Amino acid sequence: MTAPEPDIPAAYAKSATFFGRAQKVLAGGASRDTVLRTPHPIYAAEARGSYITDVDGRRYVDFVNNMASLIHGHAYPPVVEAVMAQLQRGTAYTFASTTEVIYAEHMVSRSRAFERIRFVNSGTEAVMAMLKAARAYTGRPKIAKVEGAYHGSYDYAEVSQNANPGNWGREDAPVSVRLSSGTPQSVLDDMVVIPINQPDAATRILDMHRDSIAGILIDPIPHRVGLFEADSAFVERLGAWAKTAGALLLFDEVITFRTEYGGAQQRFNVAPDLTALGKIIGGGFPVGAIAGRADVMSVFAANGGPARLPMSGTFNANPITMTAGRVAMEHFDAAAVRRLNALGDATRAMLRELITELGAEASVTGAGSMFRFHFSSQAPTSYRTAYLDKQKKARLVRFLSDLLDQGVMLADTGAGMLSTVMREEEVDRLRRAARYSLQKQ
Ligand SMILES: Cc1ncc(COP(=O)(O)O)c(C=O)c1O
Structure with a gap:
């Protein structure tokens, strides 16, 4: 010492x-x-x-x-320079911004699974929008998630985030545990909790909710679960189950996108239908995004009538975040x-x-x-x-x-x-x- x-x-x-x-x-x-x-x-x-x-x-x-x-660490000079220039031109408009289109083109080019994208302001919002999109697309209420996984502060996503030995139940049949007091029972009932890397137990649990599951939410290297990788056999089984049951495979790559040019999903033989993004794609500014299959992402499209999933946000795709994010990601x-x-x-x-x-x-x-x-x-x-x-x-x-x-x-x-x-x-x-x-x- x-x-x-x-x-x-x-x-x-x-x-x-x-x-x-x-x-x-x-x-x-x-x-x-x-x-x-x-x-x-x-x-x-x-x-x-x-x-x-x-x-x-x-x-x-x-x-x-x-x-x-x-x-790129703190105060990365190329991001600072680009943001300073954008600051002089305004920080947010109620017109669409070209910075959004240009950045979307870059992000969509990073993964074949990103046919369309939408930007929001946090990973929490991205996961929330992803779960709502899965429900809007399938017309089903339930979401499955891995016990202990952190997906931000949306009621549904929080379920069993900090389950403990006193309330988590059997490992092959985990209980849906509320994080915040006051979380309605209906939220717990609509979340199906599965153990990580146990494909047999997971599919047994999923089968019990076969016709009501909208999507399976999975972080491929879940930090709070232990920061080890989800096995490809596990993820591929979930993907196959989702396909036959008419549900969607939903990746939370808010943290893990950094692990490959196109995100950790590159490592699997199955592509997610939707992906939630955040963190590094904001270049140091608040950000989130939902990217995925064009037909699923069409729930956000109005097409002359109301969208199946209307979504606004005062600061969504603001030009500061779009500029910082684009520069940061081009350099990554x-x-x-x-x-x-x-x-x-x-x-x-x-x-x-x-x-x-x-x-x-x-x-x-x-x-x-x-x-x-x-x-x-x-x-x-x-x-x-x-x-x-x-x-x-x-x-x-x-x-x-x-x-x-x-x-x-x-x-x-x-x-x-x-x-x-x-x-x-x-x-x-x-x-x-x-x-x-x-x-x-
Ligand atoms: C995997 C994962 N999903 C979602 C979130 C929520 O993101 P945010 O803090 O930007 O709301 C986080 C944040 O740590 C995260 O690690």
Whole structure:
């Protein structure tokens, strides 16, 4: 152990003061639970590239990249320049914007499954629109989802997001568990929960709702489930089931789009009917999108009468997001995706070697440019094996807090998401901080 113990109270004094002020005006102290931490959040002052500086002047390597949304790190100069130019021309109009058309052409060119696209302002909205589109297209009410998967804050998508041993029921027949109190029973009844990577159990459950399922919602590398890949056999079975039952296959690629030029869906022999997108496609600005088969996406089209699914949004496809997103994605070309994934491979390998060297009771999952640290010697293979009991949670909190003190920032799940401006130097910082923390545990 080489690093000195930092003087924590003094080091975070300004952040502590800001949180005192925040608690008097913001419900729960912040508008976004993700930034909350005990005893107080850390307040950012500025960020550039791979680094973020807090209001107390402490500098961190940022492996969170605003929850995987900043594919080129902070304040990426080509995006900054393009957005500054667009700012002078206006930020939103009630005319259609050419920036939307030009960006849509780029996004549609990235995947054959994206025949049509629509932009919204968050991943939550994208998933919501996708589920509503599946219902509008099929005329059916129910959606199936994987236990533990995070799909944003739409009532239906939230079901069983944080199911726990006290309420989750049998693994091969998971219970639909409400996230927020007050969620109507009807929402739970319309969500069918399946276990990941268990095709037999999943299809048995789906069969019980055969005529009422509009779509099967799946994140191909679900972060909160454990950040391991959905098996191709599992996804392909779901796709085949959907086809014969007249339901749709719905991919949530809000995070995973970063793993391939055309999204993680490129890795499977089955194409989704619809895909929800978000995060990196906004170039650092709020965004979401729904893309997919032209006939399914036609639910949004008015064609002289009311659309089957009318959808507006004051800031949908605003020219700032469209400009930032287009520049960011044009710079995230196939070569950039390959380079970033190679850095992801190297980072996961480095962490695994470190765990072996130290004999730590830990493991690492992930794919592409993402990794997640787990305090279990066996890498989890299901939501239930990735579930953090009190003891594992406490170890993770200590680990992350030690990393922060060493100037390295990971997400509160123990996950990290790389950006194209990161190099071996940043990965080496992570190695040194992780070594320090693991030895201290
Ligand atoms: C897989 C997935 N879907 C949907 C969302 C919701 O996106 P947003 O936070 O932009 O609403 C997230 C956000 O973390 C996500 O990870």
